[in-house]
Amino acid sequence: MKIKNICCIGAGYVGGPTMAVIAQKCPEIKVTVVDINENRIKKWNDPDVEKIPIYEPGLSDIVKETRGKNLFFSTDVDQAIEKADMIFISVNTPTKTYGIGKGMAADLKYIELCARQIARVAKDDKIVIEKSTLPVRTAAALKNILDNTGNGVKYQILSNPEFLAEGTAVEDLLNPDRVLIGGDIETENGMEAVNALVDIYATWIPKENILTTNVWSSELSKLTANAFLAQRVSSINAMSQLCEVTGADVDEVARAVGKDSRIGSKFLKSSVGFGGSCFQKDILNLVYISRSFGLNEVADYWEQVIIMNDHQKRRFAANMVQTMFNTVAGKKIAILGWAFKKDTNDTRESAAIYVADYLLNEQAEIEVYDPKVTEEQIYSDLDYLGSRSGDVNRQAVTVVDSALVACEDAHAVAILTEWDEFVNLDWKKIYDKMYKPAFLFDGRRLLNSKTKKEIGFDFYAIGN
Numbered sequence: 001m002k003i004k005n006i007c008c009i010g011a012g013y014v015g016g017p018t019m020a021v022i023a024q025k026c027p028e029i030k031v032t033v034v035d036i037n038e039n040r041i042k043k044w045n046d047p048d049v050e051k052i053p054i055y056e057p058g059l060s061d062i063v064k065e066t067r068g069k070n071l072f073f074s075t076d077v078d079q080a081i082e083k084a085d086m087i088f089i090s091v092n093t094p095t096k097t098y099g100i101g102k103g104m105a106a107d108l109k110y111i112e113l114c115a116r117q118i119a120r121v122a123k124d125d126k127i128v129i130e131k132s133t134l135p136v137r138t139a140a141a142l143k144n145i146l147d148n149t150g151n152g153v154k155y156q157i158l159s160n161p162e163f164l165a166e167g168t169a170v171e172d173l174l175n176p177d178r179v180l181i182g183g184d185i186e187t188e189n190g191m192e193a194v195n196a197l198v199d200i201y202a203t204w205i206p207k208e209n210i211l212t213t214n215v216w217s218s219e220l221s222k223l224t225a226n227a228f229l230a231q232r233v234s235s236i237n238a239m240s241q242l243c244e245v246t247g248a249d250v251d252e253v254a255r256a257v258g259k260d261s262r263i264g265s266k267f268l269k270s271s272v273g274f275g276g277s278c279f280q281k282d283i284l285n286l287v288y289i290s291r292s293f294g295l296n297e298v299a300d301y302w303e304q305v306i307i308m309n310d311h312q313k314r315r316f317a318a319n320m321v322q323t324m325f326n327t328v329a330g331k332k333i334a335i336l337g338w339a340f341k342k343d344t345n346d347t348r349e350s351a352a353i354y355v356a357d358y359l360l361n362e363q364a365e366i367e368v369y370d371p372k373v374t375e376e377q378i379y380s381d382l383d384y385l386g387s388r389s390g391d392v393n394r395q396a397v398t399v400v401d402s403a404l405v406a407c408e409d410a411h412a413v414a415i416l417t418e419w420d421e422f423v424n425l426d427w428k429k430i431y432d433k434m435y436k437p438a439f440l441f442d443g444r445r446l447l448n449s450k451t452k453k454e455i456g457f458d459f460y461a462i463g464n
């Protein structure tokens, strides 16, 4: 089966970069990315390619190369579905905020809407691929909806979880550790669909790195991978607190531990807490699934990763208040970095949101600088928490376009995202412009403590 036409529903952080890379590597395939969000599609089509809605190193170059040739962005979802041989579902699956499973389960309403739309529009056989992270057995629900339309169209459902990390999405897509494709590998038609997708990836990825499994293994592998990664971060963050009271240095511990080839050195960087759209959502999902099967010990085990992460964010903020003589009321605090990690403009579940909220509850005045996150996004993140009115958020928080401006007349600076540019700021100049004692809290262990202390800062890094 040779695929000529791909449609991707959802032009977000996953759909956008993934389709751009497929379009670049498979010039003979027409790739159309659709979204109901008109504004988002408009930005993807902006003649100035630097204005595409997602910031990822290297992405704008690929969009520039492929857009209008074999990569298209559109709001005409029906037409793209109808023409496609292969449909990727790449819509958001946030944690439910209502009803059964509130705060734990994944909200599948967007997925279901897509399935119903495909069922309504499709006139010929399709391969439908779940790309969004989903609870195990979602493919079965998708299949149920699609197979019951009664219009004779046949569907093959594949699971092809995305393992790209934001900030390195393009690199991860070009050189993935592995690609995982789950399908109905027991049947001939199922295998044919799996192979059609294998052929696309095999254009640029060695075949031995393309794993094929049954659908359930594929779905569960994605949740497992994210749970393991998040668990490493929570594990090192748990040690960071122990380091602080014993005099050990968490980076030294991480280095020593990571040298053990059985453990490995990645994902052992202690921080103010992990964020992003996946880790928390996927673990909550895992906890919810485990509980719904009555596996309470399994659920409790994974839930602890989230509890530790919440603790880390809270204790960082609490330590700031405590260190600044137990009050930050009326004091200006500069927050450097709002994104959940460097090299992305994504702020979902970013630790910065929670630290800022804590400080605002203590009546601090906050000035934020992030090189890629917009003012609108920062206010929207704070408003979403509902801790205070939008007006109060706008009075208490100012968003500025330089780190130096944010730090001027501040009592404290908090580094909450590890943007490279923060390393080489003129820290002496910043110190001179701050109130004394000038507190510097490094939530990312980004800065050299020795040189900052020499300048005169009261310097605190997590895990020291």
Ligand code: UDX
Residues within 6 Å of the ligand: 162, 163, 164, 165, 166, 167, 226, 229, 233, 266, 267, 268, 269, 270, 271, 272, 273, 274, 275, 276, 277, 278, 279, 340, 341
């Ligand atoms: C993650 C997975 O890595 C990726 O495979 C999956 O497809 C989606 O979820 P992402 O959330 O984009 O990717 O970024 P990641 O690099 O995993 O970082 C997640 C969070 O953990 C960030 O807030 C990051 O700052 C934090 N982190 C990561 C640490 O605090 N310490 C580390 O050592 C690594």
Ligand code: ADP
Residues within 6 Å of the ligand: 009, 010, 011, 012, 013, 014, 015, 034, 035, 036, 037, 040, 077, 090, 091, 092, 093, 110, 113, 114, 132, 277
């Ligand atoms: P992710 O990080 O998983 O890519 P995003 O929220 O960045 O998540 O992107 C998901 C996109 O899916 C959003 O732009 C949203 O508008 C889009 N979307 C959700 N439901 C539908 C739908 N039924 N049809 C088309 N697009 C949809």
